[in-house]
Amino acid sequence: MAYITVSEIRNRIPDISNLLNNRAEGTSEDDYISTAISDACGIINAYIGKVYPVPYPSQSPMLTHIAYLLVHYHLLRTNYYQESESSNEMIKEYYEQAMKYLDMIINGDIELDAQTVSGVMSNTENDKMVFTHTRRDINGNIIEIGTTENW
Numbered sequence: 001m002a003y004i005t006v007s008e009i010r011n012r013i014p015d016i017s018n019l020l021n022n023r024a025e026g027t028s029e030d031d032y033i034s035t036a037i038s039d040a041c042g043i044i045n046a047y048i049g050k051v052y053p054v055p056y057p058s059q060s061p062m063l064t065h066i067a068y069l070l071v072h073y074h075l076l077r078t079n080y081y082q083e084s085e086s087s088n089e090m091i092k093e094y095y096e097q098a099m100k101y102l103d104m105i106i107n108g109d110i111e112l113d114a115q116t117v118s119g120v121m122s123n124t125e126n127d128k129m130v131f132t133h134t135r136r137d138i139n140g141n142i143i144e145i146g147t148t149e150n151w
Contacts, residue, residue, distance in 0.1 A: 001055040002041055004067040012068055019075035033071070038069035047102040052112065060112045062101065069098035098118045 008017055017035075023032040044066055045054040056063055073094035080087050104110040 001056075002037050002067070002095045003044060003056070003063040004037060004040070005062070006030050006037065008064070009033050009037065009068065011069055013072060015074070016075070019079050022078050033075075036071045036074040037067065039074060040067045043070055043098075044102065048104050048105055048112075051108075052105075056112065062105070062110060062112055066101050067096045069101075074096070080097065 006129075010033075013019065015028070020029045020032055024031070042054070044063060048054060048056060048063075052131060076094065080091060086107045100108065105112065
């Protein structure tokens with residue numbers, strides 16, 4: 001599952017044709033963009049796969065934005081990298097921002113959506129509410145299971 005489409009990339013980058021000049025001869029613009037999208041999704045899956053199932057099963061605006069940043073980085077890098085130091089810094093910003101968001105996701109600072117928050121459950125048996133929680137390490141291994149009594 002791709003986190004962003006070719007048409008979404010075209011809508012977000014109005015002058016995209018200028019970024020497609022270095023594609024291989026015979027490669028269509030859409031195929032070139034699709035390759036960049038595939039690369040971006042691979043990076044995203046490698047990161048979030050530590051804490052979420054991949055490909056991520058539902059549409060997430062955060063993952064769409066990260067994919068956009070990575071695709072834009074790829075397209076800029078292949079056309080403008082090393083032209084000037086200021087251009088290089090601007091291009092790197094796309095990548096660094098995407099990596100920052102991915103780090104925040106795997107560290108638990110950003111949740112992709114409330115529907116995927118696992119490990120918090122409630123039990124209302126006998127009208128007494130008991131909440132449990134599960135903490136996982138970066139590899140998804142359970143490191144703690146507890147209730148409201150030991151929080």
